[in-house]
Amino acid sequence: MKEKKYLLALDQGTTSSRAIVFTTDGRPVATSQKEFRQYFPHEGWVEHDALEIRDTQFEVAREALAAAGSDAGEIYGIGITNQRETTVVWDRKTGVPICPAIVWQCRRTAEYCDYLRSEGLTEFIRRKTGLIPDPYFSGTKLRWILENVPGARARAEAGELCFGTVDCWLIYCLTGGRTHATDVSNASRTMLYNINTMDWDGELLELLGIPESILPKVMPSSGLFGMTDPAVFGETIPVAGVAGDQQAALFGQCCYERGSVKNTYGTGGFLLMNTGDRPVLSKNGLLSTVAWQIGGKTTYALEGSVFICGAAIQWLRDGLGLVGYAGESEKIASSVENTGGVYFVPAFVGLGAPYWNPHVRGAAFGITRGTTRAHLVRAVLESMAFQTADLIGVMQSDSGTFIPSLAVDGGASANDLLLRMQADLLGKKIIRPGCVETTAMGAAFLAGLATGAISSAADIVRERHIAAEFSPQISPAERQDRLDSWHRAVKAAAVFSE
Numbered sequence: 001m002k003e004k005k006y007l008l009a010l011d012q013g014t015t016s017s018r019a020i021v022f023t024t025d026g027r028p029v030a031t032s033q034k035e036f037r038q039y040f041p042h043e044g045w046v047e048h049d050a051l052e053i054r055d056t057q058f059e060v061a062r063e064a065l066a067a068a069g070s071d072a073g074e075i076y077g078i079g080i081t082n083q084r085e086t087t088v089v090w091d092r093k094t095g096v097p098i099c100p101a102i103v104w105q106c107r108r109t110a111e112y113c114d115y116l117r118s119e120g121l122t123e124f125i126r127r128k129t130g131l132i133p134d135p136y137f138s139g140t141k142l143r144w145i146l147e148n149v150p151g152a153r154a155r156a157e158a159g160e161l162c163f164g165t166v167d168c169w170l171i172y173c174l175t176g177g178r179t180h181a182t183d184v185s186n187a188s189r190t191m192l193y194n195i196n197t198m199d200w201d202g203e204l205l206e207l208l209g210i211p212e213s214i215l216p217k218v219m220p221s222s223g224l225f226g227m228t229d230p231a232v233f234g235e236t237i238p239v240a241g242v243a244g245d246q247q248a249a250l251f252g253q254c255c256y257e258r259g260s261v262k263n264t265y266g267t268g269g270f271l272l273m274n275t276g277d278r279p280v281l282s283k284n285g286l287l288s289t290v291a292w293q294i295g296g297k298t299t300y301a302l303e304g305s306v307f308i309c310g311a312a313i314q315w316l317r318d319g320l321g322l323v324g325y326a327g328e329s330e331k332i333a334s335s336v337e338n339t340g341g342v343y344f345v346p347a348f349v350g351l352g353a354p355y356w357n358p359h360v361r362g363a364a365f366g367i368t369r370g371t372t373r374a375h376l377v378r379a380v381l382e383s384m385a386f387q388t389a390d391l392i393g394v395m396q397s398d399s400g401t402f403i404p405s406l407a408v409d410g411g412a413s414a415n416d417l418l419l420r421m422q423a424d425l426l427g428k429k430i431i432r433p434g435c436v437e438t439t440a441m442g443a444a445f446l447a448g449l450a451t452g453a454i455s456s457a458a459d460i461v462r463e464r465h466i467a468a469e470f471s472p473q474i475s476p477a478e479r480q481d482r483l484d485s486w487h488r489a490v491k492a493a494a495v496f497s498e
């Protein structure tokens with residue numbers, strides 16, 4: 001028998017499948033990644049081929065193991081993290097999907113969600129699930145499949161079909177069809193799972209017409225889900241950690257205390273706050289969700305998202321040609337001391353929490369004859385920080401918890417200037433970890449804890465490598481002044497778009 005050395009994270013994202021081999025103290029040893037096809041069969045519809053997801057995921061896992069010079073025998077356990085809410089339905093016996101996977105972005109159930117809202121069910125659903133009725137979540141996607149795929153409902157009622165989010169699908173495939181299970185964090189994104197009772201909700205299943213037999217068993221995020229089939233990696237490996245991508249990133253960022261927060265600056269922004277052992281219901285349109293469950297203890301989170309974050313930098317590059325590549329935004333914006341009084345509102349597709357205004361569109365204010373490309377680029381970067389500051393503000397007031405600092409990751413977190421602005425606008429310390437693969441790291445840690453490769457969360461914190469910290473440099477008065485100007489800009493943009 002080989003000595004165990006590593007943890008294997010499977011990071012199944014929206015556009016690619018990735019695998020990373022980690023040491024038990026969270027250092028990446030080898031990575032492999034493969035993109036897969038996106039299908040857009042109708043306006044607003046997005047689909048994936050679940051078999052392609054499986055095949056690319058297995059392929060990159062084998063490649064990462066080979067690149068690490070390792071084999072299955074050296075792996076303590078597998079951690080899975082995944083694009084959330086994407087819905088797969090397959091034949092329980094053959095493992096063949098009965099239709100394409102419906103991706104989280106797919107809006108095909110918008111009308112049904114409008115109906116749920118018009119029936120006054122928003123609060124009913126929110127109190128049970130922490131979510132709002134929206135096509136984003138899996139429940140209405142599953143309902144659509146049962147209603148529209150010929151024979152699906154009858155087969156589901158006869159117990160012949162399995163539903164799962166992508167984690168659940170991969171667990172089923174990895175274990176050779178022996179395990180039909182998901183973890184609490186993924187279950188909490190289905191709009192069928194009651195986050196107070198921590199069980200599938202009978203009333204919601206009835207409302208949406210979902211037979212319980214199609215649902216997976218819900219398990220803690222860290223624990224033994226099953227052993228991989230020997231056909232997959234040669235030797236068996238325990239599948240021992242599972243969490244949805246944002247929750248896994250929160251875990252990978254060591255946000256283990258109530259009030260700890262991480263923000264991912266990607267195409268969009270994803271802010272999650274650990275709210276401890278109870279769900280907090282937001283008054284400002286944030287979602288309440290399960291972060292993870294370990295050793296019988298459930299941890300909850302508040303979640304808010306910024307629709308346009310790094311996407312605004314893409315627009316500077318592709319739409320305006322003001323920067324040649326995303327990283328150049330830092331160089332250009334650093335050539336001026338400030339934005340010269342320019343405020344930019346990146347409301348390309350409306351604004352989310354705390355504004356929830358789908359009609360507002362982008363705007364720039366305070367432009368003078370002296371405004372240069374550098375001022376505008378800097379104002380766009382600053383808008384990413386302002387939006388994050390707004391979300392942190394409502395998280396603090398919704399939870400009544402003081403947020404001491406912010407852990408960051410995602411593509412744009414490489415931008416030091418952005419993080420300095422963020423520290424200034426929040427009046428809080430910003431922490432950038434050495435390894436920004438926090439999503440995969442979180443999944444690996446969950447598997448590490450379950451298999452004994454890591455003995456406690458305290459050990460993870462002790463081994464944590466912080467690459468950079470940014471502290472606020474401006475006075476509270478100046479901070480307030482700039483936030484006030486930003487809020488005036490958002491208001492003015494909203495008035496224009498009325």
Ligand code: ADP
Nearest residue numbers: 266267310311313314326327410411412414415
């Ligand atoms: P996603 O996973 O959402 O596709 P990533 O985490 O890979 O996104 O981040 C990519 C985004 O970050 C892009 O929108 C890009 O414009 C932005 N970005 C990347 N590097 C920088 C940078 N140095 N400064 C500002 N924005 C950046």
